Amino acid sequence: NAGVMQNPRHLVRRRGQEARLRCSPMKGHSHVYWYRQLPEEGLKFMVYLQKENIIDESGMPKERFSAEFPKEGPSILRIQQVVRGDSAAYFCASSPGTSGNNEQFFGPGTRLTVL
Amino acid sequence: QQQVKQSPQSLIVQKGGISIINCAYENTAFDYFPWYQQFPGKGPALLIAIRPDVSEKKEGRFTISFNKSAKQFSLHIMDSQPGDSATYFCAASRGGTSYGKLTFGQGTILTVHP
Numbered sequence: 001n002a003g004v005m006q007n008p009r010h011l012v013r014r015r016g017q018e019a020r021l022r023c024s025p026m027k028g029h030s031h032v033y034w035y036r037q038l039p040e041e042g043l044k045f046m047v048y049l050q051k052e053n054i055i056d057e058s059g060m061p062k063e064r065f066s067a068e069f070p071k072e073g074p075s076i077l078r079i080q081q082v083v084r085g086d087s088a089a090y091f092c093a094s095s096p097g098t099s100g101n102n103e104q105f106f107g108p109g110t111r112l113t114v115l
Numbered sequence: 116q117q118q119v120k121q122s123p124q125s126l127i128v129q130k131g132g133i134s135i136i137n138c139a140y141e142n143t144a145f146d147y148f149p150w151y152q153q154f155p156g157k158g159p160a161l162l163i164a165i166r167p168d169v170s171e172k173k174e175g176r177f178t179i180s181f182n183k184s185a186k187q188f189s190l191h192i193m194d195s196q197p198g199d200s201a202t203y204f205c206a207a208s209r210g211g212t213s214y215g216k217l218t219f220g221q222g223t224i225l226t227v228h229p
Binding site: 004006031033035041042043044045048056058059091093095097102103104105106107108109 | 147149151157159161164204208215217219222
């Protein structure tokens with residue numbers, strides 16, 4: 001049973017470019033979460049999605065950031081016009097979404113570097 | 116109200132010793148408290164978790180102690196090994212529309228000397 005998959009593992013972008021981060025949840029999991037980890041800091045919640053729905057985006061910046069989890073395919077976190085402050089590790093987690101079970105399993109992360 | 120405070124920031128323990136990491140929370144609506152272990156360059160891995168209806172949970176060398184009235188919980192690693200050297204994060208979440216959204220502590224860097 002494959003775990004949560006993220007790609008790319010490392011991404012380098014110049015200021016003003018777009019970054020697309022992909023996440024495939026564990027088999028059977030229908031809930032996806034995105035977190036951001038700045039150097040030497042803990043993880044900060046960004047957005048929570050179910051298939052075709054954004055449930056909670058309270059942690060995501062209002063501008064330049066968007067997320068989707070289509071009916072088919074991986075979840076995508078998109079950052080437009082990247083700035084140096086966007087450099088961080090972005091982690092995706094998935095959970096089964098069954099009642100009373102909110103165990104989240106994390107992927108290996110995408111490390112974004114903005115030059 | 117959404118904060119989770121973790122201490123210490125770093126911890127050095129000798130092999131075979133007990134490692135203790137503490138967390139405190141403010142939001143009484145939190146009802147799920149997991150601990151994660153993270154190695155450099157890797158994603159966090161779920162270690163053990165507890166709900167407020169029990170005061171202690173043990174899995175192998177890892178134990179969570181939970182004090183609901185004090186709004187505190189801690190991770191105890193018995194017989195600490197050099198392979199346990201990693202960063203540990205406590206977290207908390209609640210139900211409702213924020214179901215599953217984890218609020219993390221700042222992390223503790225654990226070093227176990229051989």
